Amino acid sequence: MxxxxxxxxxxxxxxxxxxxxxxxxxxxxxxxxxxxxxxxxxxxxxxxxxxxxxxxxxxxxxxxxxxxxxxxxxxxxxxxxxxxxxxxxxxxxxxxxxxxxxxxxxxxxxxxxxxxxxxxxxxxxxxxxxxxxxxxxxxxxxxxxxxxxxxxxxxxxxxxxDNDEGMELALTHLTNLGHRNIAYLSGSLGSYVLQMRHASFLRAMHRHGLRTAFANTGCSYHIFECTEKYLPKFLEAGMTAVICSHDNIALAAIIKCQQLGYKVPEDISIIGFDDLPASAYTSPPLTTVKQDRVxxxxxxxxxxxxxxxxxxxxxxxxxAKLIKRKSTANICLNKRSNIL
Amino acid sequence: MxxxxxxxxxxxxxxxxxxxxxxxxxxxxxxxxxxxxxxxxxxxxxxxxxxxxxxxxxxxxxxxxxxxxxxxxxxxxxxxxxxxxxxxxxxxxxxxxxxxxxxxxxxxxxxxxxxxxxxxxxxxxxxxxxxxxxxxxxxxxxxxxxxxxxxxxxxxxxxxxDNDEGMELALTHLTNLGHRNIAYLSGSLGSYVLQMRHASFLRAMHRHGLRTAFANTGCSYHIFECTEKYLPKFLEAGMTAVICSHDNIALAAIIKCQQLGYKVPEDISIIGFDDLPASAYTSPPLTTVKQDRVxxxxxxxxxxxxxxxxxxxxxxxxxAKLIKRKSTANICLNKRSNIL
Known part of the structure; x- marks a missing residue:
């Protein structure tokens, strides 16, 4: 020694x-x-x-x-x-x-x-x-x-x-509700865990036999850019659900959708990741993948x-554990899906 | 209840x-x-x-x-x-x-x-x-x-x-010894862990900027088939090192190479996975990725x-931990590399 x-x-x-x-x-x-x-x-x-x-x-x-x-x-x-x-x-x-x-x-x-x-x-x-x-x-x-x-x-x-599992739970929930056109909105890929979740999303979509176009995923360090730049594109492209890499983005996405005149979850379903304390009290309360932080x-x-x-x-x-609240709904209840 | x-x-x-x-x-x-x-x-x-x-x-x-x-x-x-x-x-x-x-x-x-x-x-x-x-x-x-x-x-x-780590340690060891033409010999891919190791091998080769041709990996449930069918091909194709998915295959590969007139490690380096008790006493003793089984x-x-x-x-x-023994050597000591 x-x-x-x-x-x-x-x-x-x-x-x-x-x-x-x-x-x-x-x-x-x-x-x-x-x-x-x-x-x-x-x-x-x-x-x-x-x-x-x-x-x-x-x-x-x-x-x-x-x-x-x-x-x-x-x-x-x-x-x-x-x-x-x-x-x-x-x-x-x-x-x-x-x-x-x-x-x-x-x-x-x-x-x-x-x-x-x-x-x-x-x-x-x-x-x-x-x-x-x-x-x-x-x-x-x-x-x-x-x-x-x-x-x-x-x-x-x-x-x-287990991010693979969290993403699988989120996607299974959405497909059980009839969703097929699902987008992914992420924070910066300069973080290991967000790279993992992005890859998990692509793998889970592949496992469920769903198509992922480049246009249906968006990443930015700035939440504002995520919602301003990508959300309108997703909505125009006929996406009926958005999985977000973490709750803060999901909460911003709910507000932005409402500003654009879309109802959550009637027009579009949104899922987060984390289950922050605030996520149970948003309008509507957020469906999210829980991380047991303690x-x-x-x-x-x-x-x-x-x-x-x-x-x-x-x-x-x-x-991971999926907490089902009110920001996701069956696509049958979804008015836009009738148009698409 | x-x-x-x-x-x-x-x-x-x-x-x-x-x-x-x-x-x-x-x-x-x-x-x-x-x-x-x-x-x-x-x-x-x-x-x-x-x-x-x-x-x-x-x-x-x-x-x-x-x-x-x-x-x-x-x-x-x-x-x-x-x-x-x-x-x-x-x-x-x-x-x-x-x-x-x-x-x-x-x-x-x-x-x-x-x-x-x-x-x-x-x-x-x-x-x-x-x-x-x-x-x-x-x-x-x-x-x-x-x-x-x-x-x-x-x-x-x-x-x-951590199979990714084990494979990385094995490959880093071989590349530090100057090897570039590295093959992979595996048991049946009907097992989860061998699928993981196979994927880990491909990822590690990619990370090291090395080419993996389809012809340079071989998989079979039967050890005999692994050594009889694939090893001669690897040797003919100029491979200077073989990573094996587990020690039992590596031990059979050492014997087969010797039967074919190749010296281990002078002509070809061989690495296993597991560190079985017998692997320290083979001729030559096997370099392998240890799993601490207790x-x-x-x-x-x-x-x-x-x-x-x-x-x-x-x-x-x-x-994972790499146990360096005598079945791997510097490619400079390798007679075949002069011919290739």
Missing amino acids: TTIQDIADKMGISKSTVSKALNDAPDISENLRKQVLETAVALDYTKLRRYKNTVKKICVLVEKENIEYEEPNHFAYDIIMGFRQSAEPAGFEVEIVPVNSVLQINTQYDVFMLEHGYAGSFALGFSLNAPWLKDFKNSRTPAVLFDNYVIGNPAAAYVGI ELGKSGFFALSSLLNDIPISTFLLH | TTIQDIADKMGISKSTVSKALNDAPDISENLRKQVLETAVALDYTKLRRYKNTVKKICVLVEKENIEYEEPNHFAYDIIMGFRQSAEPAGFEVEIVPVNSVLQINTQYDVFMLEHGYAGSFALGFSLNAPWLKDFKNSRTPAVLFDNYVIGNPAAAYVGI ELGKSGFFALSSLLNDIPISTFLLH
């Missing part, structure tokens, strides 16, 4: 300087401290530090631009709650750490974790171009990625819901604690 | 007859007993029975034609051991139940489980055309499927290793116990 002496030897500095740098002594320059930490990580010194802590500190890393978590009605609020509900009784101290791109570019993930004494992380909201997503491919400090997957790193695991948070801790105990979890998916 | 009276009402027979049938009384005909069980399952009587048991009985179902488990060197031996190592200390009684197609055709899965008082199962070795694989799509008694996935059943979960068994119990506690696990994958 790597010792402080090994780090000192490698850098050609004294053992006490290394020790001071690792313990944040004030007479060590920021630059030197960073070099020591990077060398420590390169020599796999992480583990030693981790075993030394009596109370283990772990963190939830949140890319704030992509995921909201501070209010009870925010998507990640319950995920973090579930994580803490499992982690804290197990003796872990959990810190919630918002991270932006600047931090990620300036500090390597492993270095950041060592620097703050975190034994492992649960990472929420990282887009595909987030700098640390590259780090996670080779990082050595356990990381559980919510809705992200990296291949070939035994210190990383993926936690989420359970996802608990699963996140289970996966992290497994990685910390050298149990090599790669992927942990929960079942 | 369904009572014995409900079953009696539904069938138009007396409550005591139902009770006798459920308790295997000798004065009830086999035919009537079966009808009662099937009605009980249809009315969701399973749960009641399950809560009544003080010691919970669960089972490992094994389709014997497809998977060996009785000897320490058999593939599933350690999986079952890992499962029992977790289940028995948790207070479960585990029974190992070999099942064949006849049993599966004659008795519905849920009925079988109710009949024997099993709260849940860990199912090993079921091929895609196994009769119960259809049952698992709608079954209500928790079932954890090793290396099988059914979509949309909240009472079923899939446990296995850990897979433990994961199987974790998933089953989660389903029994209404935690909706869908998919639980462990990391």
Whole structure:
């Protein structure tokens, strides 16, 4: 196992300087401290530090631009709650750490974790171009990625819901209601999970023997663009149902349809993904694929604690569940279908 | 909750007859007993029975034609051991139940489980055309499927290793050794996991920018056909490495190459999947993608116990690991590559 002496030897500095740098002594320059930490990580010194802590500190890393978590009605609020509900009784101290791109570019993930004494992380909201997503491919400090997957790193695991199943449930529901012309409206494909759902939609349509034209799927980072640019096209093309990649888009789509003079669900059925707290109270209440977020948070801790105990979890998916409310209806009740 | 009276009402027979049938009384005909069980399952009587048991009985179902488990060197031996190592200390009684197609055709899965008082199962070795694989799509008694996935059943979960990762590790190893002409030899694609590995191979080749011709993959249920029919073609076509879907094929491939006058790894590199106990002692020892089978068994119990506690696990994958031994070598050491 790597010792402080090994780090000192490698850098050609004294053992006490290394020790001071690792313990944040004030007479060590920021630059030197960073070099020591990077060398420590390169020599796999992480583990030693981790075993030394009596109370283990772990963190939830949140890319704030992509995921909201501070209010009870925010998507990640319950995920973090579930994580803490499992982690804290197990003796872990959990810190919630918002991270932006600047931090990620300036500090390597492993270095950041060592620097703050975190034994492992649960990472929420990282887009595909987030700098640390590259780090996670080779990082050595356990990381559980919510809705992200990296291949070939035994210190990383993926936690989420079964998107294939969620899409199958949504599509089966619509086809049982008689729908055949079904469109898909998605947020940016710069996110792993939205890429997955997009692919799941295409696979599910294929499984049900339904045609998917390029014109019947639309993706944009901006919800406004999704509804303004794509929805009118879908309606003109005779689509009778729209599956949305997440509830926020579905809620905007309901409003836009109503503005355009279409009734939901009489003229067009709309399904979301997530089951946000607000989705039960929209007009009409939203039919959506539920992600059990408290359970996802608990699963996140289970996966992290497994990685910390050298149990090599790669992927942990929960079942999706369709919540049928009032934004979907039988195509027989659908006036437009008589015209088409 | 369904009572014995409900079953009696539904069938138009007396409550005591139902009770006798459920308790295997000798004065009830086999035919009537079966009808009662099937009605009980249809009315969701399973749960009641399950809560009544003080010691919970669960089972490992094994389709014997497809998977060996009785000897320490058999593939599933350690999986079952890992499962029992977790289940028995948790207070479960585990029974190992070999099942064949006849049993599966004659008795519905849920009925079988109710009949024997099993709260849940860990199912090993079921091929895609196994009769119960259809049952698992709608079954209500928790079932954890090793290396099988059914979509949309909240009472079923899939446990296995991350095949995409395993294939990526194998291919990265070969490309790092300079190989470009890489073939794939597989067992029957009538199994879910071998379909997955086949798809993983094609994806990994694509990711590495390598060409896969139809002629460079071969699949057969019979190992003999794999080695006799496909290996000579691969060698003639200038392949310098072969990835095999599992160790038994890889071991047969090594022998066949040697019979044909090719040295392993000097003339051709061979990689397996599984890391069977024998694979370390072949000549040369086999480079292979390891499945940690004890850990897979433990994961199987974790998933089953989660389903029994209404935690909706869908998919639980462990990391794959490449074990580098002597059946792969740098293409520079490869005499044939000079000729090609």
